[in-house]
Amino acid sequence: MTKTSSHATQADRPLVYLSCGGTGGHMTPAAALAKALLEHDLDIEIITDRRGLKYKDMFGDLPMMDVPAGAAGAGLMGKVKGAMALASGVWQSLCLMTKNKPACVVGFGGYPSVPAVLAAQMMGIPTLLHEQNAIIGKANAFLAARAKKIAISLPDIKGLSQSEEVKVVYTGNPVRPEIEALRDQDYAAPKDSAPIRIVVVGGSLGATVLSEVVPETLKALPQEYRARLSVLQQCRESDLANAQAAYEGSGIQVDLVSF
Known part of the structure; x- marks a missing residue:
């Protein structure tokens, strides 16, 4: 112990x-x-x-x-x-x-x-x-x-x-x-052309479903929004390669990290 x-x-x-x-x-x-x-x-x-x-x-x-x-x-x-x-x-x-x-x-x-x-x-x-x-x-x-x-x-x-x-x-x-305490802070919406930052966490050690669904959902957005996205996403170690491949060609700036 x-x-x-x-x-x-x-x-x-x-x-x-x-x-x-x-x-x-x-x-x-x-x-x-x-x-x-x-x-x-x-x-x-x-x-x-x-x-x-x-x-x-x-x-x-x-x-x-x-x-x-x-x-x-x-x-x-x-x-x-x-x-x-x-x-x-x-x-x-x-x-x-x-x-x-x-x-x-x-x-x-x-x-x-x-x-x-x-x-x-x-x-x-x-x-x-x-x-x-x-x-x-x-x-x-x-x-x-x-x-x-x-x-x-x-x-x-x-x-x-x-x-x-x-x-x-x-x-x-x-x-x-x-x-x-963060709940009481006012949300500052991103201005036109400013980056839209998204953090993706959740599930059991970054459930595989998030590594599949989130990239496909974000790729469905119009190109002008995809170009502004900055995504930080936690994934299972075994899902990193597949998640990276799912974002390929989307024009989305993404940083994938394991637990």
């Missing part, structure tokens, strides 16, 4: 663990909740995988730990490796929680969130889940039966049983204060 930051917790304050998958869709709402909880005199620590540690700047000096976790891979060997990683992560989480005695654990989905939340449920520590999508993800679906509450980002969610649906609370998706 790797731990970052020397932030010290206080024995008289409740400790809350936030357990997150290691990609932005899980880490950013966790960072927003962390900042909100700090205002309520709570100690906060983050549990993720090694990918998640690259988001440490988002959490300031809050301690971050990575524990082993693995999704079930293809074939028998992949499933065995995934199970072994999960077991190791659960064991490390059990040891951590036995020592530090958190008041609760909040899971934000993604397979790296499973070990800590599952360990907490095994110990009788209250757990909450937050689901960012309209269809509950596999990790949260696995943990939902024993969670105390399930917070959702959208008004409706699919994939829960009737007994799990009664635990649902519609909270929306937590947003960091510095992002929320």
